[in-house]
Structures are given as C-alpha cells and as structure tokens.
C-alpha cells in the first residue's frame with residue numbers, strides 16, 4: 001500500500017532532489033550493498049539550505065516529544081546536521097541545547113581527544129542523515145558509553161527501511177539494542193510514493209529499481 005505523504009514530507013523530498021542530495025543511479029554503501037539511490041546530506045551546502053534542513057530536524061524532534069540534554073552530530077556528515085538542528089531548536093522552539101561532535105581520528109595535540117564541543121553528559125540525542133545497517137550508530141554508542149552518558153534517541157532524515165544484521169530493520173535493531181527511539185523525517189516508502197505520484201516522468205522509472213532493491217534488502221515496515 002502506498003505511503004500517505006504529509007505536505008512537509010513531500011516538500012522535504014522535493015527539496016532533497018532539487019539540492020542533488022537524493023540521487024538515483026548506482027551507489028556502494030558503507031555496508032557494501034549496492035543501492036539504486038543515495039542520500040548525500042553533504043550536498044545541503046548553502047546557508048539557506050542548511051537553515052531549512054535544520055528546521056525540518058527540529059520539527060521532527062519537537063513532534064517526537066523526545067527530550068535530551070545534549071545534541072550529538074557524528075563525523076563527518078552528522079556534524080553540520082547537528083549544528084543546524086541546534087540553531088533551529090534555539091531559534092524556533094526555544095530550546096537552547098549544548099552541541100557536540102566527534103573526530104574520526106583522535107587529535108594528539110592542543111586540546112586533543114575525540115569529542116569537540118559540549119561534554120557528553122546526561123541524555124544524548126544523535127543527529128545523523130541515514131541509518132542503513134546501523135554500524136555508524138554502534139560507533140556513536142561506544143563514545144556515549146565511554147563518557148558515562150545515556151542515549152536519548154536518534155533523528156535521521158531518511159529511514160532506508162533496510163535489514164540490519166538479521167531479519168529486523170536496522171532501525172528496529174538499534175531501538176531494541178540501545179533502548180531508544182529512532183525518528184526520521186521521511187522513509188523509503190515516502191520516497192517511493194513521491195516518485196510514483198508527485199515526480200516528473202524523468203524520475204518515475206527509478207521507482208522500479210528501488211522496489212527491486214527493497215525486495216532484496218528491505219523490511220516491510222519499521
């Protein structure tokens with residue numbers, strides 16, 4: 001059954017396609033899977049685009065009811081996502097939360113270490129672009145555990161609705177393993193619904209390749 005798209009979800013998908021963030025073709029993922037579509041959040045690359053993106057994340061957080069003490073953006077692409085979300089929460093939701101991010105390689109001079117910005121204390125809300133197999137979130141959880149903090153949840157732009165290590169979705173595995181909610185602005189079902197009913201003729205044929213990929217790696221619903 002086709003997903004019912006809310007207006008803001010349709011706008012978000014159109015915005016991602018327009019910015020070249022959501023692309024169709026052939027892409028090798030971190031998990032090694034070869035995907036017919038890719039969400040490259042690094043291409044939200046102007047002040048206006050990042051500000052609009054931050055408002056979408058902040059709205060998703062407000063709608064979810066998740067509360068947190070610190071926002072965390074995992075390197076690399078999670079860093080600007082976390083930063084723009086922190087700005088939008090302060091500007092539009094009256095929530096001025098501390099913000100932190102990590103380096104992929106520890107710095108051995110100056111202030112040194114892996115974490116930049118706020119200290120990881122209390123409940124940490126992770127801001128990232130996508131979850132495919134869940135590896136990146138596992139890496140962030142090691143940092144949160146090492147700091148003695150607790151996870152509050154994860155907010156992502158796109159739920160790819162793929163299997164993780166077993167038959168469940170990677171997101172269900174993350175929720176069960178770490179006891180925290182995962183919230184997304186849109187899902188792959190939403191993207192398919194958009195391609196089939198709202199996109200121009202040039203984009204419609206990509207829906208078929210995505211359905212075949214979904215048959216191979218996908219789950220029915222999260």
Ligand SMILES: O=P(O)(O)OC[C@H]1O[C@H](OP(=O)(O)OP(=O)(O)O)[C@H](O)[C@@H]1O
Nearest residue numbers: 030075076077130131132133134135136
């Ligand atoms: O659920 P997973 O299978 O881990 O895949 C998703 C992760 O992969 C990508 O990050 P990547 O580590 O490639 O780094 P980048 O942010 O530096 O591009 C993406 O930004 C997610 O964090």
Ligand SMILES: O=C(O)c1cc(=O)[nH]c(=O)[nH]1
Nearest residue numbers: 029030038039040130132
């Ligand atoms: O699984 C990944 O590596 C991945 C998928 C995707 O859509 N976007 C991204 O940045 N990484």
